Amino acid sequence: MLPSTRRALLHRVAVGQARGRTPSLVGAVVRDGRLVWSGSRSMIEGHAPDTDTQYRIGSLTKTFVAVLVMRLRDEGLLALTDPVGRQLPELGAEAGALTVGQLLAHTSGLASETPGPWWERTPGELRPELADVLGSDPVKHPAGSRHHYSNPGFALLGALVERLRGVPWGEALRTEVLDPLGMRRTTLLPQAPAAGGFAVHPWADVMTPEAVQETGRMAPAGQLWSTAADLARWAAFLASGHEGVLAPATVEEMRRPAAPPEATDPDGGYGLGVQLTRRGGRSLAGHTGSMPGFLAALWVSVEDGVGALALANCTSGPAVGAVAADLLAITADAEPGFPRPWRPADPVDPALLDLAGPWYWGTSGFALRVRSGSELQLAPLAGQGRGSRFHVEHDGTWTGREGYFAGETLRAVRRPDGTLSHLDLGSFVFTRAPYDPSAPVPGGFPGWSDR
Template structure:
C-alpha cells in the first residue's frame, strides 16, 4: 500500500460507526433506502447504504432526486457570469430580464442568490412540486400578482421562484437552456456525468411512507418546467462527492477558489428561531456542535437529500433517501461528517517556506499597535498578509494585494476594507492605515499620526 493510499483509508472502527449511522437513519426514519458517503481530502473515502431498490441494495451510482441542492448548481452558473463580467451581484434583475421589470425589476441578483429579495417562498397554486411545469409556461406564472412579500434586503425569506428567475437569467445570458449550460460548463469538467435533469437508470423510485403504518405508495415524478432551477436535478452519491469537493475548494476549470469561498460566506442572517442557520450565495450555512458547515438540503416528493462541507476539517458528507419524509437526512449527513472528523482528525498541511518574498513585506512584518492594543502582522506563503491581535481578543483579518499596492481584507470586521502602507518622505514606513485606523510601531508614540494626539508616556 502506498503512502497516498494509506492516507485515504478510514479505520475499521470509523467505517463501522458510519455504517451504523446509516443503518439507524434508514431504520428509524423508515426509508425504503438510504445512501451515505464521506469525502476527505477531496476524495470519496467511504460509502454505505441500507434498503433495497429494484431487488438490490443501492450504491454510489444510484440516482436520487436532490431537490434544492439544485440551487447550488444554479448559483455557480450565476457566479461564473459574474466572474466573466457579464453581470454584477448588485445588478437589478431588470438589467437581464427586462420583461419582469414591473413585477420584480428592482430586486438584485445578489438578493435572489441569498434569499433576501423578499420574494414569495412558493408559486401561486397549484403546488409546483406536484404538478406539471406546463401549467406555468411563463416566468410571470411563477410569480403571481403580488410576488414581493417583504422589503428587499430586510430579511432572509427562502424563495423557490427566486431561483427560477436566476435560471432564466442564465438562459438569457448564455442563449441556451440552463441545463445545457450546466452540463457544458460545470458537470462535464468535474466528471459528473450522472447528474441529470431527468432520471437515468439505475435510479431510485420515490415513495410516500404512511406515518402510522408500515406501508408505502409510489410518488409521481413531475418535470417542473420553469421551476426546474429550484429543484429538478437527479444525482448520485459519487457525483455529489465530487460536488462536495468542489464546494470545499473550488476548481479553476469551473470557478475560482476565491469565488467559491465567497459563496460560503454569510450573505443573509439566520431565520428567527434558527440561530445556527444562515445562507451564503446559493449555499446554506449551518453551525452544529461548534462546527461550521456549508452545503444544502433538498426535498421533492419521494426524495430527501443533504450535503455538508466542513472546510476546516477537510471532510464532507452526503445523505440521500427515497421517501417524502422520515429520515432526517440533514442530520445524518452532518453526523457522518462529524464521526469522521472527530474519530480521525485531519493532519494540517506541512509548513513550507515561501519560494520568494517581497523584501518590502518583510519590513512590515512584526508587532504593530492600534492605540495600546498589540497586533502582529505576518507574511504568509503566497503573499497574503495576516493581521491578528496578540492577546487573542480583537479584530483581525487576512489581506490580499491589489494592483495599486493596497491590501483588501478578506474576512471579519475588515472584510473589503483597505489597508494602506503610509510612508515618510524618505520612503520609510510611517504607519499602517486600515479604514482610518492607525497602526503604529510603538503604542501611542507622540511622533506618530495618532488622531486626537497623545501627550506621551511618563518618560517622554
Template sequence: MLPATRRRLTHRVAAAQAQGRTPSLVAAVVRDGQTVWTGSASMIEGHAPDADTQYRIGSITKTFVAVLVMRLREEGRLDLADPVTRHLPETAELVGEVTVGQLLAHTSGLASETPSPWWERTPGALRPELADVLGAAPAKHGPGRRHHYSNPGYALLGALVERLRGAPWGDALRAEVLDPLGMHRTTLLPQAPAAGGFAVHPWADVMVPETVEETGRMAPAGQLWSTAADLARWAAFLASGHDAVLKAAVVEQMRLPAAPPEATDPEGGYGLGLQLLRRDDRDLAGHTGSMPGFLAAVWVSPADGLGALALTNCTAGPAVSALAADLLAITAEAEPRFPTAWRPAEDIDQDLLDLAGPWYWGTAGFALRVRSGRELHLGPLTGPGRGSRFHVEHDGTWTGREGYYAGETLRAVRREDGSVSHLDLGSFVFTREPYDSAAPIPGGFPGWNA
C-alpha cells in the same frame, strides 16, 4: 479509512434507514477531495443502491444555479448588486429593485412558493412564463430586510442565466460545470439506474409511489437528479473549488454568511446559494433538498477537509441533513485531519518583513504576521478583537478577507526615503509606537510628555 470508522458509518446509515422507514438510502464521505467511504441500506436484502444510482436532489439544484451565476459575475457579465430587472426587464412590475445577490441569498423578500397549485406536484407547462411563476403579488417583505426562502427567486436566476448565455440553463450547467467536474450522472431527468420515489404512511408500514413531474420554469429550484458518486465530486468542489469552474476564493465567498439567520434557527444561515450550519462546533456549508418521493443533503467542512452526503427515496422520514452532518462528524472525530506541515515561505522580500511585528491602533496592540503567498494576518496581540487575513492585490495593497475588515484595503504608507510611516486600514492609522508622534494621527495627539 480505519475499519472501526467504516463500521460506525455503516451502522449510522443502517439505523437511519430503519428508523426513518425509507425504502433505500445511500451515503458517502469525502476527504481531501476523494471519496473514502460509501454505504447504503435497503428494504430488500442484497439489493441496496450503489454510488451510481440516481436520486432526485431537490433544492441542492440551487447550489448549481448559484455557481452559474457566480461564473457570470466573474466574467463581468453581471454584478451581484445589479437589479434583476436590468437583465430581465419583463419582471420589473413584479420584483422592483430586487438584486441578483438578494436572490442568491434568499433576502429578496419574494414569496417562498408559486401561486397554487403546488409547483412540485404539477406539470411545469402550467407556468410557461416568469409571471406565472411569480404571481400577481410576489413581494412578501422589503428587499434585503430578512431571510425568506424563495423557490421562485431561483426560477428567476435560472432565467437570468438563460438570458445572458443565450441557451437553456441546463445546457449551460452541463458545459460549464458538470462536464468539467466529471459529473456525468447528474441530469435534469432520471436516467437508469434511478430510484423510484415513495410516500411512506406515517402510521402504518405501507408505501405508495410518488408521481415525478418535470417542473419547467421552476426547474432551477429543484429539478436535478444525481448519484452519490457525483455528489461526492460536488462536495469536493464546494470545499475547495475547481480552477475550470470557480476558483477556491470565489467558492469561499459563497460559503460566507450573506443573510441573517432566522430567530427559529440560530445555528443556521445562508450564503450565496449555500446553506450554512453550525454543528458540533464546526462550520458546515452545503444544502438540503426535498421533492415528492426524495430527500437529500450534502455538507462540507473545509476546516476538516471533509464532506458527507445522504440520498433517500421517500417523501418524509429520515433526517438526512442530520445524517450527513453525523457522518462528517464521525469521520472527523475518529480520524482527525493531520495539519499541513509548516514550511518556510519562499521569496518573501525585505519590504514585507519590515511590516511584520507589533503595531498599535491608538494604544491597542496588534500583531502583523506575514504568511506564504504574501498573505498578511493582522490581529490583536492579546485577547479578542478585530482581526483578518489580507489578500495581496496587484497594486501592492491588501484586501481584508473576513470579519470587520472584510473588503477593506490595507496599505503601507511610506516616507520619501522609503521607510514605513504607518499602516492605513480603511482610515485607521496603525503605528509602530502607541500614538507615534512621527505619524499623522487623525485629530492629532498631544504626546505622552505633554
C-alpha cells in the same frame, strides 16, 4: 479509513434508515477531494443501492444554478447588483427591480412558493411563463430586509441563464459544469438505475409510490437527479472550486454569509446559492433538498477537508441533513486530517519583513505576520480585538479579507527619508510603540515619560 470509523459511519446510515422509516438511505464521505467511504441500507436485504443509483436531489439543484449565475458574473455578463428585469423585462417593475444577488441569497422578498396548485406535484405545463410562477402579488417583504427562502426566485435565475446563454439552463449546466467535473450521472430526468420515490404513512408501516413530475419553469428550484458518486465530486467542488468551472475564490465567495439567520434558526444562514449552518462547532456549507418521494443533503467543512452526503427515497422521515452532518463529524473527529508540513515561504520582499512584528493601536497590541509570501495577517496579541488577513493589491496596498476590516485598505506610511512611520488601516493608525507621539491620531500622545 480505520475499521472502527467505517463501522460508525455504516451504523449512522443504518440508524437513519431504520428510525427514519425510509425504503433506502445512501451515505458517502469525501476527504481531500475524493470519495473515501460509502454505505447504504435498504428495506430489501441484499438489494441496497450503491453510489451509481440516482436519487432526486431537490433544492441541491439550486447550488448548480448558482454556479451558472456566478460564471456569468465572472465573465462580466452581469453584476450581482443588476436588477433581474434588465435581462427579463417581462417580469414587470416590482419583481424586475430585485437584484441577482438578492435572488441568490433569498433576500429578494419573493414568495416562498408559486401560486397554487403546488408546483412540486403538478406538471410544469401549468406554469408556461415566468408570470405564472410569480402570480399577481409575488413580493412578500421589502427587498434586502430579511432572508425569506424563495423557490420562484431560482426559477427566475434559471430563466436569466437561458436568456444570456441562448440555450436551456439544463443544457448550459451539462456543457459548462457537469461534463468538466465528470458528473455524467446528474440529469434532469431519472436514468436507470434510479431509486423510486415513496410516501411512508406516518402512523403505519405502509408506503405508496410518489409520481415524478417534470416541473418546467420551476425546474431550477429542484429538478435534478444525481448519485452519491457524482455528489462526491460536487462536494469536492464546493470546497475547492475548479479552474475549468469556477475559480476557488468565487466558490469561497458563494460560501460567505450573504443573508442573516432567521431567529428560529440561529445556527443557519445562506450564502450565494449555498446553505450554511453550524453544527458541533463546525461551519458547514452545502444544501438540503426535498421533492415528493426524496430527501437529500450535502455538507462540506473546508477547515476539516471533509464533506458528506445522504440520500433517501421517501417524502419525509429521516433527517438527512443531520445524517450527512453526523457522517462528516464522525470522520473528522475519529480521523482528523494532518496539517500540511510547515515550510519556509518563497523569497519574501524585505519591505514586507520590515512590516512584520508588533504594532499598537493606541495601547492595544497587535502582531502583523507575513503569510504565503505576500499575504499579511493582523491579530491581537491578547486574543481580543479585531484582526484580519490581507491580500496584496497592484498599488502596493493590502485589502482585508475577513472580519471588521474586510474590504478595508491597509497601507504602510513612510517618512520622507523612506523609513517606516506607521500603518494606516481605514484611518486606524498602528504604531511601533503605544501612542507614538510622532504619529497621527491616535498618536500625538505627550509621551509616557511625562507621566
